[in-house]
Amino acid sequence: MAPKSDLLQGTLDLLILRTLSAGPKHGWGIALTIQQVSQEVLQVNQGSLYPALHRLEQQGLIEAEWGNSENNRQAKFYQLTRLGRKQLSEETKNWERLSEAVGRILANS
Amino acid sequence: MQTRLASLFRRGRYERELDSELRFHLDMLTEQNIRLGLAPDQARRAALLTFGEVDRVKDDVRDTWLSRMAETVMQDARYGLRSIARSRGFACVIVLTMGLGIGANAAIFSVVNGVLLKPLPYADGHELVALWQHEPLAGNADIGFSYKEILDYRTARSLESVVEFHNMWFILLGRSEPQRVSTGVVSANFFDVLGVTPMFGRTFVDADDKPGAPAVLVLSHAYWKSSFAGDPTIVGKVFQMNDRPHQVIGILPPVPQYPADVDVYMPTSACPFRSDPRTVENRNARMVSAFARLKDGVSLSKAQADLDLVAARLEQEYPDFYPATRGHRTVATSLQEEMTVNFRATLLVLLGTAGFVLLIVCASVANLMLARLVRREREIAVRSAMGATRGRLLRQLLTESTLLAILGGIVGLAIAGLSVDLLVAFATQFTARAAEISIDRSVLLYTLAISVATGLVVGSVPGLSGKLTDVSSLREGTRTTQSRHAMRSALIVVQVAASFMLLIGAGLTIRSLLKLQQVDPGIDTENILTMRIDLNFTKYPSAPFNTRPELWERIDEEIRNRPGVTRVGGAATFPLNERGPFSGSLTISGRELPQDVTRPTVDVRVATPDYFATVGQPVVSGRPFRRSDRMGQNRVVIINQTMARHYWPGADPLGARLSGDGGETWQTVVGVVADTRQQLNENPKDEVYVPMFQTTQLSTMWLVRSNVEPETMAREIRAAVQAVDPEQPVDNFRTLADVRSASIAPRKLTATLLGLFGLLALVITATGIAGVIAFSVNQRTQEFGVMMALGAPPFNVLAMVLRQGLQLVLIGLAIGLAGALVLTRMLTTLLFGIEPTDGITFVAMSMVLISVAALACLVPAKRAASVDPMIALRAV
Numbered sequence: 001m002a003p004k005s006d007l008l009q010g011t012l013d014l015l016i017l018r019t020l021s022a023g024p025k026h027g028w029g030i031a032l033t034i035q036q037v038s039q040e041v042l043q044v045n046q047g048s049l050y051p052a053l054h055r056l057e058q059q060g061l062i063e064a065e066w067g068n069s070e071n072n073r074q075a076k077f078y079q080l081t082r083l084g085r086k087q088l089s090e091e092t093k094n095w096e097r098l099s100e101a102v103g104r105i106l107a108n109s
Numbered sequence: 110m111q112t113r114l115a116s117l118f119r120r121g122r123y124e125r126e127l128d129s130e131l132r133f134h135l136d137m138l139t140e141q142n143i144r145l146g147l148a149p150d151q152a153r154r155a156a157l158l159t160f161g162e163v164d165r166v167k168d169d170v171r172d173t174w175l176s177r178m179a180e181t182v183m184q185d186a187r188y189g190l191r192s193i194a195r196s197r198g199f200a201c202v203i204v205l206t207m208g209l210g211i212g213a214n215a216a217i218f219s220v221v222n223g224v225l226l227k228p229l230p231y232a233d234g235h236e237l238v239a240l241w242q243h244e245p246l247a248g249n250a251d252i253g254f255s256y257k258e259i260l261d262y263r264t265a266r267s268l269e270s271v272v273e274f275h276n277m278w279f280i281l282l283g284r285s286e287p288q289r290v291s292t293g294v295v296s297a298n299f300f301d302v303l304g305v306t307p308m309f310g311r312t313f314v315d316a317d318d319k320p321g322a323p324a325v326l327v328l329s330h331a332y333w334k335s336s337f338a339g340d341p342t343i344v345g346k347v348f349q350m351n352d353r354p355h356q357v358i359g360i361l362p363p364v365p366q367y368p369a370d371v372d373v374y375m376p377t378s379a380c381p382f383r384s385d386p387r388t389v390e391n392r393n394a395r396m397v398s399a400f401a402r403l404k405d406g407v408s409l410s411k412a413q414a415d416l417d418l419v420a421a422r423l424e425q426e427y428p429d430f431y432p433a434t435r436g437h438r439t440v441a442t443s444l445q446e447e448m449t450v451n452f453r454a455t456l457l458v459l460l461g462t463a464g465f466v467l468l469i470v471c472a473s474v475a476n477l478m479l480a481r482l483v484r485r486e487r488e489i490a491v492r493s494a495m496g497a498t499r500g501r502l503l504r505q506l507l508t509e510s511t512l513l514a515i516l517g518g519i520v521g522l523a524i525a526g527l528s529v530d531l532l533v534a535f536a537t538q539f540t541a542r543a544a545e546i547s548i549d550r551s552v553l554l555y556t557l558a559i560s561v562a563t564g565l566v567v568g569s570v571p572g573l574s575g576k577l578t579d580v581s582s583l584r585e586g587t588r589t590t591q592s593r594h595a596m597r598s599a600l601i602v603v604q605v606a607a608s609f610m611l612l613i614g615a616g617l618t619i620r621s622l623l624k625l626q627q628v629d630p631g632i633d634t635e636n637i638l639t640m641r642i643d644l645n646f647t648k649y650p651s652a653p654f655n656t657r658p659e660l661w662e663r664i665d666e667e668i669r670n671r672p673g674v675t676r677v678g679g680a681a682t683f684p685l686n687e688r689g690p691f692s693g694s695l696t697i698s699g700r701e702l703p704q705d706v707t708r709p710t711v712d713v714r715v716a717t718p719d720y721f722a723t724v725g726q727p728v729v730s731g732r733p734f735r736r737s738d739r740m741g742q743n744r745v746v747i748i749n750q751t752m753a754r755h756y757w758p759g760a761d762p763l764g765a766r767l768s769g770d771g772g773e774t775w776q777t778v779v780g781v782v783a784d785t786r787q788q789l790n791e792n793p794k795d796e797v798y799v800p801m802f803q804t805t806q807l808s809t810m811w812l813v814r815s816n817v818e819p820e821t822m823a824r825e826i827r828a829a830v831q832a833v834d835p836e837q838p839v840d841n842f843r844t845l846a847d848v849r850s851a852s853i854a855p856r857k858l859t860a861t862l863l864g865l866f867g868l869l870a871l872v873i874t875a876t877g878i879a880g881v882i883a884f885s886v887n888q889r890t891q892e893f894g895v896m897m898a899l900g901a902p903p904f905n906v907l908a909m910v911l912r913q914g915l916q917l918v919l920i921g922l923a924i925g926l927a928g929a930l931v932l933t934r935m936l937t938t939l940l941f942g943i944e945p946t947d948g949i950t951f952v953a954m955s956m957v958l959i960s961v962a963a964l965a966c967l968v969p970a971k972r973a974a975s976v977d978p979m980i981a982l983r984a985v
Contacts, residue, residue: 027130028137045161046138050131051169058177066126069133076130 012052013061014095017080017088020062024079026069027053053078061087127170135160185508192509199481200513203474207517207563209869210470212524215548215556217463219525220532221456222555223546229445230364230545232304233402237444238412239368240271240399246436247707253395256377256388259296261423262399262439265415267407272296273397276369277380278808280645280838282349287838289643290332290350293371294380294397300327300361302402310344310359317358317376324355324379330363332372351381352647365541367448368398381647392430400444412441434707452539454938455859461935462614462866465607469870471563472600472607473877475570478510479597480884482571507568514564518556522548525556535862538855570596597881598917604877605921606928608870609958613929615867616950617936617943618860624942625853630684631785631793633725636675637845638819639683642830642837643808651805658740658802660833661809665717667829673817674825678720679801679809684785685845685852686810690714693797697756698766698775711752711795712787713769715806721782723814724845731763731780739802747780752795767797788852790941812845819844859939871958875965882914883969894978903974910973914966915959922955 019025019033030053031046056062061084069075080088135156142152157163193200228234240262242252254262254273263271274295281288296302297318305312307327317325328343337343347354355375377383388394403412420439424431431437449456482489489502526548536543573596642664649657661679668677682688694708702708718734721727729750738745746767753762765778776799784793801809815822823842830839843851850857886893893906933945943950 026133028134031134046134046159047131047161047163047166048169050127050134050166051173054170055173055177058173073133073136074129075133076126 010091012048013056014088014091016049016052016056016078017061017084017091020078020080021085021088024065024067024077026075026077028069028075030078056084060084123174127167131160131163131166135163182508185505186512188505189509189512193512196481199477200516203477203513204516204520206470206474206477206873207514207560208520208524209873210467211514211518211521211556211560211563212528213466213521213866213869214463214559215518215521215525215552216528216532217456217459218555219529219548219552220536220546221460222549222551224449224452224536224540224542225456226551227545229448229542234304234445235443236269236403236405237303238268238401238403238409238441239444239447240401240416241440241442242395243438243440244435245438246434248710249435254397254399255392255395256383256397257390257392258395258423259397259399262401262416262419265401265412265419267404267412267415268401269404270298270302271399271401272299272302273377273399274299274368275380275383275397276371277382278643279350280643280648280836281355281373282836284348287645287836288336289641289838289840290372291369292380293329293366293369293374294377294383295374297376299374299400302400303364305361305364307359308362309341310357312359312361313374313376318378320378320384322376322378324350324353324375325358326350326355326379327359327361327374328357329366329370329372329374330361331366331370333360336372351379351645353379355379363544365448365544367444367541370541392427401441409441409443416441434705448542449540452536454935455539455855458614458936458939459859459862461932462611462863465611466866466870467559467563469604469607469611469873471566472603473873474510474513474563475567476597476600476604476877476881478506478567479571479593479600480880482506483593483884503569503572506571507565510568511561511564514560514567515557517563518560521560522553522556525552535858538858570600594885597884601878601881601917602921602924604870604874605918605958605962606925608867608874609922609925609954610929610932611863611867611870612954612958613925613933613950614936615860615863616954617933617945617947618856618863618939620943620947620950621939621941622853622856622860625789625856628786628789630789630849631726631783632684632845634685634845634849636814636816637724638813638815638822638826639686639841639843639845639848640811640813640823640826640839641809641841642679642811642839645836646807648834648836649807651807655740655805657805657807661717661801661806662736662739663833664811664830665719667833668811668813668826669719671825671829673815673822674813675816676719676723676814677717677811678723679715679717679811680720681715681806681808682810683724683812683845684787685789685849686787687852689787690796693769694771695795695797696768696772698768701772708771709795711797714796714798715801715804715809716747716798717801720801720812723812724785726785727783729781729783730761731778733780733782734798734800734802736802738800742803744774744776744803745779745800746776747782747798748778749782749793749796749798750784751793752797753781755795769797856939856941871961875961878914878918878962879965879968882910882966883972885913886910886969886973889973890976891982893973893976894980894982897976898978898982906976907970907974910970911963911966914970915963918959918962922958926951926955 015034015038016030019030019037022033025033027049031049053062053064057064057078060081062078063081064076064078066074067077135153138156138159139149139152142155143149147155160166229237231237240254241250242254242258243250244252253275256273259271259273262268265271272295274293277292277294278289279292281290295313297313297315300307300312308330310327312327313325316322326348328337333339333343341360343357344359345357347356349355361374382388383396388396401412403409416439420431420437424433424437493499493502529546529548533543533546536546571593644657644660649660651657665677665679668674682690690712692710693713695711696702696708716734718736718738721733728747731747734745734747748762748767756762757765762778762781766775767778768775782798785796786793811826813822813826817825819842823839826842827839830837896906897903929951930946937945
């Protein structure tokens with residue numbers, strides 16, 4: 001498995017929160033979305049999604065509920081909490097600031 | 110929030126949910142792969158590849174559960190520590206109180222653990238048994254075994270081996286001073302059966318026990334330390350003993366010695382008495398104790414059945430040796446139990462007492478916590494309004510109290526650690542296993558367990574008393590406060606009841622001790638130095654020509670003439686000494702009994718002419734012994750008053766003739782002396798005194814009345830005895846006053862411990878009462894102000910508060926009284942001269958408790974009575 005660097009973990013958390021901001025999704029849906037939206041650039045083992053989901057759930061950033069999937073199977077749906085929404089907007093700002101800074105450095109050198 | 114607890118308590122459900130969550134993902138992935146054109150099994154494999162190792166994922170998920178839980182615990186603990194740190198004084202009081210309670214329990218448990226619970230420090234100690242021969246119908250609890258009987262019981266099928274032990278003394282020569290050494294005479298395989306391996310050298314082997322084998326010695330650890338300063342090169346050294354060289358072959362490790370603490374051990378072949386053919390051949394020469402190891406897996410009852418078989422065979426084969434009239438019986442008892450049999454009752458009482466102390470501590474601390482909870486009500490109400498659940502708040506309280514209790518446990522452990530030496534000294538009075546008492550892992554675990562339990566109990570009391578999260582407590586004065594007050598009162602009642610029971614226990618043992626101290630032993634114990642003079646019997650044999658009486662006369666005279674000696678008396682033993690007198694059978698001339706009737710027994714004592722005058726035992730009729738009562742002269746005896754009353758009621762025993770050997774030799778009664786008691790708690794027995802100069806006494810005690818300081822006197826006496834025989838040791842110098850206090854030391858120590866516990870309970874309870882009353886006075890300040898503004902005299906307010914407090918005390922007292930009446934029966938064996946329901950103790954302790962409680966109420970009551978109505982009313 002990929003090393004659990006803080007960057008990677010933080011990035012994965014951010015991606016999950018971002019994906020869920022569009023509405024409740026199960027783990028499989030989140031994986032699909034990240035893959036499609038990132039155009040297959042981000043290739044992590046899909047399994048590593050789950051520790052992150054459970055951690056976020058325990059931090060109170062997302063909450064889970066069992067429901068029926070598109071093909072009528074029981075699946076665990078995650079959705080953002082109020083705290084999660086706040087966290088997402090903060091983290092997004094942070095990320096933008098960081099990538100902007102990195103971009104500037106790379107452009108100038 | 111749910112997940113955190115669930116990962117602890119409902120792991121199962123969360124595991125199942127995780128399973129189906131992951132399975133769903135994998136199924137979807139597989140379906141996607143099938144849609145992309147893969148065969149089903151290929152699709153599954155590809156899915157697993159994309160997903161990663163399922164078990165690994167699960168582990169990582171579980172990690173998030175665990176770390177989250179640990180985080181919450183840490184958070185609770187941090188919060189708890191902060192809240193403890195905020196009120197340091199409060200925390201100190203609680204930690205100290207808990208420390209005392211936990212410390213008392215840890216200390217007593219360390220004794221129970223070391224003495225009762227730990228396995229014997231011998232190999233497979235639970236398999237070891239002690240054997241006893243009883244003759245219950247003849248009143249003999251322990252008649253010992255003869256060598257012939259040892260051989261017989263070796264045939265018992267469930268016993269692996271039977272070994273013998275008997276305690277002798279010999280004079281060891283070859284050092285700067287002649288030394289009397291207490292000697293354990295044992296079978297060659299004694300230490301093998303016990304499973305004791307020597308620290309240096311070796312123990313005995315069969316060849317050492319063959320007749321005529323060179324004499325060898327094994328030193329006990331204590332003797333080696335005290336007499337040879339722990340020098341291992343002593344192994345191989347040769348000393349002279351019993352006119353033979355004896356070589357030291359080994360040194361024992363520090364194991365408890367049972368049945369006696371001895372200096373050295375020797376095999377039976379080296380003991381002149383035990384190896385004497387008359388001892389070996391005579392079935393009646395019962396002089397040894399027997400021990401055995403049970404075969405693997407054999408129960409005690411099975412062993413007993415086998416012993417019964419052997420005993421029955423012997424009784425049939427040798428009816429003369431085992432007359433049916435005596436009810437002969439051979440029993441086995443567990444050695445582990447036997448070694449602590451004298452301690453068990455005391456220990457159980459102490460354990461129960463410590464438990465009560467902890468109960469009082471818990472009630473007291475819970476009360477303090479409740480009081481503080483009221484002060485923290487706003488904080489708690491705010492937290493609950495902010496969304497903290499009842500569970501979360503309860504857990505917070507439990508975390509805090511457990512933290513405090515663990516700190517208390519550390520204090521308690523320190524208290525227990527500091528008292529280990531005292532506890533060992535205490536336990537030494539009762540058992541050979543005292544040295545095994547220590548703060549070991551079991552004690553640590555026990556302390557941790559009772560600390561956590563104390564914390565949980567104390568912390569859950571607030572949760573039991575009314576709703577924790579009543580938002581209405583943001584407003585003033587609510588019902589919660591009332592139900593808490595009821596809980597606080599109940600806790601006070603518990604404390605008072607438990608304290609009363611402890612005080613009764615302490616009072617009963619202390620009163621017993623006082624009664625015991627007032628008992629007149631019948632001798633004057635002041636200004637007397639006692640000592641032991643045991644003869645070297647190879648130097649002073651009884652045959653062919655007995656030189657002992659003459660030696661005693663010379664020693665008596667030599668001591669008497671030394672400066673500083675007011676009087677000197679010799680005896681076989683003396684009152685208050687641990688060693689009791691021998692007993693002998695009694696035949697009175699003219700009242701001979703038929704042969705088949707068991708003759709009555711009397712205590713047979715030995716005395717020199719000046720003995721009675723020396724110890725201050727009056728001769729009430731007839732005469733004391735004279736110097737002319739010596740070998741070759743008329744044989745005389747003196748009896749005591751109890752015996753005179755018993756056998757010659759209303760008549761004069763002087764001139765009566767007695768025999769101790771069934772009528773072969775006769776002695777004439779020439780005097781009657783006043784009664785004495787061998788131990789303070791024993792009644793005087795029938796006693797016959799024989800003149801020392803007419804006996805072949807080998808082992809003697811001497812008493813010297815003198816105003817000279819004991820150390821100087823001891824030197825003087827040793828010089829006197831060694832002027833007669835330079836190779837004669839004199840030892841065991843003790844003042845009679847010391848012997849007296851040693852004789853009641855176990856009771857004194859027990860009473861002291863129980864007294865300390867009682868005092869501790871009283872102090873904790875008194876502060877608890879004062880705290881509760883003070884708190885309720887604080888809350889009712891306005892009420893008192895109004896009362897006084899309306900004209901109530903301050904005295905009425907004082908009386909009202911006192912009444913409120915004493916009501917609780919009286920309820921507690923009544924419950925404690927009922928409990929004490931039931932529980933003190935367990936103390937019976939520890940009491941002397943009073944009943945477990947002793948009225949004086951009950952009344953006195955009630956008074957003590959009520960007055961202390963009244964004092965505790967008085968302080969806050971006075972404050973209530975001195976409330977300034979104006980200030981109180983303005984505060985509204």
